[in-house]
Amino acid sequence: MLTPRQPVLALLALCLALLAPFPAQAADRTPHWSAAGAPGPAAPRVPVVLVHGYNADPGVWGALREDLKAAGYADSELFSWGYDTHRSVNEVLAGQLGAYAEQVRRQTGAARVDIVAHSFGSLVARWYVSFGGGAATVNHLVSLAGPNHGTSTAWACALWDQACRDMTPGSYVVRSLAGGDETPGAVKYATFWSNCDEVINPDASVPLAGAVNTPVGCLKHNDLLGDDATSAGVRAFLAS
Numbered sequence: 001m002l003t004p005r006q007p008v009l010a011l012l013a014l015c016l017a018l019l020a021p022f023p024a025q026a027a028d029r030t031p032h033w034s035a036a037g038a039p040g041p042a043a044p045r046v047p048v049v050l051v052h053g054y055n056a057d058p059g060v061w062g063a064l065r066e067d068l069k070a071a072g073y074a075d076s077e078l079f080s081w082g083y084d085t086h087r088s089v090n091e092v093l094a095g096q097l098g099a100y101a102e103q104v105r106r107q108t109g110a111a112r113v114d115i116v117a118h119s120f121g122s123l124v125a126r127w128y129v130s131f132g133g134g135a136a137t138v139n140h141l142v143s144l145a146g147p148n149h150g151t152s153t154a155w156a157c158a159l160w161d162q163a164c165r166d167m168t169p170g171s172y173v174v175r176s177l178a179g180g181d182e183t184p185g186a187v188k189y190a191t192f193w194s195n196c197d198e199v200i201n202p203d204a205s206v207p208l209a210g211a212v213n214t215p216v217g218c219l220k221h222n223d224l225l226g227d228d229a230t231s232a233g234v235r236a237f238l239a240s
Contacts, residue, residue, distance in 0.1 A: 045073055046139050047108045048238065049101055050080045053119025053145075054163055058082045060118065063226040064234065071235050079104050085120060089166045089173045094127035101128070101137060112139040114238050118225060119199065120163060122146025126177050135185030140238050143191045144224045148182075149205040150174040153198075169205075183210035190237045192230050194219040212237060 048068065050061045058080030065078055081100050087093050101113050115138055117125040122143035128134040129141060147154065150169030157164035166173040183189040193206035196218035200206060207213035216230050224230050 044108075044110075045077050046112055046114050046238075047077045047079060047104050047110050048073065048114045048116060049097075049104055050078070051097065051115060051117040051121035051125050052080070052082070052085075053117075053121050054085045054167070056085065056118070060222075060225050064116070064231055067231045067235060071239075077108065083124075086161055086163050088162045089123045089127050090131070090176070093124045094132045097124055097128045098132045098134060101134065105137065112137055114138070114140040114142075116142040116144065116234060116238075117146060118144045119146060119221065120167060122148060123166060123173055123177065127173065129187055130177060130184055135187055138185075138187050140188045140190070140240075142234055142237060143189075143206065143208070143211075144230070144234075145193060145197055145200055145206060145221050146191065147200055147205055148174075148191070148208055149178060151199065151205055152201045181210070182208045188212075188237070188240065190214065190234075192216050192224060192233060194221070194224065197221045 050058065050064070052058055052060050061080050065080070068078055069075065079100075081097060083093060083096060101115075104113055105111070115125045115129075115134075123146065125134075125141055126143070126146075126148070129138050147167045150171060151167055152169060154164045154167035158168050165171055168174070189208055189211035191206050191208055191211050191213045192215075193200070193203055193213065194216050195203050197203055197206075197220065199221035214233055216224060216227060216233075219227055219230075
């Protein structure tokens with residue numbers, strides 16, 4: 001049970017986290033190639049759909065997109081989905097993500113897509129895979145600092161915001177995703193979590209049974225988006 005001070009503290013923590021600037025893109029994250037050592041045309045890769053978190057937009061993926069391009073991805077293989085982060089995970093957003101993934105598959109001719117999601121976007125992506133047909137069309141699913149088992153900070157905005165209600169511990173969305181197999185299908189799952197995350201409480205909410213669960217050390221919630229080691233881990237997992 002929350003003490004009288006806890007809702008206020010939770011609200012302050014959530015507001016500060018969401019108002020914090022997202023990590024700036026490094027000045028030069030692309031390797032330099034000499035003319036003699038320039039790589040040839042890259043083989044087509046599984047397209048990647050990037051799903052941002054609550055109160056964010058596709059612009060948060062600048063650093064990871066550059067890292068993925070440096071690793072050989074073409075712009076035509078990278079897609080950043082933008083959506084209204086105040087809508088319901090199960091009733092609205094998962095279906096919209098599914099439609100977007102199908103559009104990516106048609107556009108690229110790929111049989112499957114990879115999904116990398118941050119924070120609230122993890123619940124949307126997981127619902128699409130678990131209950132929206134995504135298990136047949138998603139190859140890898142990465143959750144960066146996802147409130148996979150709920151986060152107590154979401155109580156600060158749950159009274160007026162459906163997405164916040166979906167992120168609370170014990171919500172219909174959280175309970176449904178945790179029931180039975182947390183990582184269904186042939187999809188490969190990975191999570192990356194921080195023990196200093198000021199938004200996800202408890203930190204242990206992020207890891208999933210059956211996933212590759214990687215601690216990233218002491219990083220703030222949004223710092224996972226621009227962290228070099230986390231980016232390297234994501235790229236290695238997508239290549240697995």
